[in-house]
Amino acid sequence: MSQICVAALFPSNPRASACDCLAHRFGNAADRPDRVQRYPSDMTDAQWAVARDALPVPAWLEGRGGQPEGYCHRQMLDAIFYVTDNAIKWRAMPCDFPAWDRVYAFFRRWRKNGMAREFHDRLRGRLRTAEGRQVEPTAGIIDSQSVKGAASVPAASRGYDGGKKINGRRRHVITDSLGLLLMVLVTAGNVTDRQAAHMMLPPLHARFRKSTLIWADNGYTGHLVTWAKEKLRLTLQIVKRSDDMAGFVVLPRWWCVERTLGWLMRSRRLVRDFETLPASSETFIYFSLAMLMSRRLARPACRPPSEQPQWAAAA
CATH class of the missing domain: 3.30.420.10 (Ribonuclease H-like superfamily/Ribonuclease H)
Structure with a gap:
């Protein structure tokens, strides 16, 4: 798939939510945009900034068919990270996440199209670069x-x-x-x-x-x-x-x-x-390690100088 950075494709929509995912930028999100981050598996703002730039480009955005996202990518990833971290049943999804069948459909689509592996591989490449290694x-x-x-x-x-x-x-x-x-x-x-x-x-x-x-x-x-x-x-x-x-x-x-x-x-x-399905097991492995790598990349020491907070640059 294309290596385009999703976050840089379009300017922010002033009418959209504070969330900068594609669904909220285009006003298609059917979920609650102001969900409170309350679980240990939830991404921080720094972690989401890392994950957002590594997201695969949707097919509809490249003119390959499909429909724009109807749910926030950040909430979807938080929901899948919650399932991965806590081993709950899909139907036991907490009510502050999108409906369980929508989250499962998102997981199934990423499993079928290899998007979970692509997301994981992009994070791995960034982490190897941060560690001073070749991609x-x-x-x-x-x-x-x-x-x-x-x-x-x-x-x-x-x-x-x-x-x-x-x-x-x-x-x-x-x-x-x-x-x-x-x-x-x-x-x-x-x-x-x-x-x-x-x-x-x-x-x-x-x-x-x-x-x-x-x-x-x-x-x-x-x-x-x-x-x-x-x-x-x-x-x-x-x-x-x-x-x-x-x-x-x-x-x-x-x-x-x-x-x-x-x-x-x-x-x-x-x-x-x-x-x-064994493919589902492999997909959960990719999400588990993606969660770990995004946390490591969100640390100030792993971020590029332009993305580090002022206190880190002055230290």
Whole structure:
């Protein structure tokens, strides 16, 4: 999709609400514009300024069909962040948010069109730039995490992980060296690390052409290393534990992806897999990490000098 900044497309509408999202700027919002920010998952003004500039451009704004938004993007994102952070049912949406079916329709549309991933990837690029890195990484780390599946997870997309003794699903993730997510694939629990890597590494190589090194653990050894080198020109470097290591030991590079998996468990919606579709699980992962990255970017130290408050510039 286009990389146009939504906030700079049109001047503010003087008749609109104080909110500067597209729905309020064009006067199409059907919600309450003056909702009070009251939940820990709600975005601050600084966090919303970061998220607003990373929002995908709507299709109707580029002449690709569709209708203008009817609900405030900020309230919609706050509502989805609330669901992600607190693991409530969609029908249990607090009454100060838009109606639950409208929020779910927004979530479903972003899942179907890949807009959640685009939103996440834009924030990741900005955070990498703020950390002094190039937007496109040159190395990654791959790992997986098994979680129990709720009763809503159908038998067709769940399985038993014999190593972890968990009946549910497995999240396969690839992160950069900062622990920021590059790719995620949710599968049944019985899909092995090697099988998932065969599915993930080709699209990873297509999207990040500069990435030539992937760190992995012993679960990715064997023919996969040779296959990645010959077919994709990717070096799959196995991070091994020494024989004299006992108990938990922090491994070089490996702790970054383990920390990312720990970040996911802070969101209650991700402590267990509740989703009927694996794609919904992946979308909640994108929203969970987008919430984390927008908070980090909203810190004064991560903002460009022109966006920092006067007290920060004088410090």
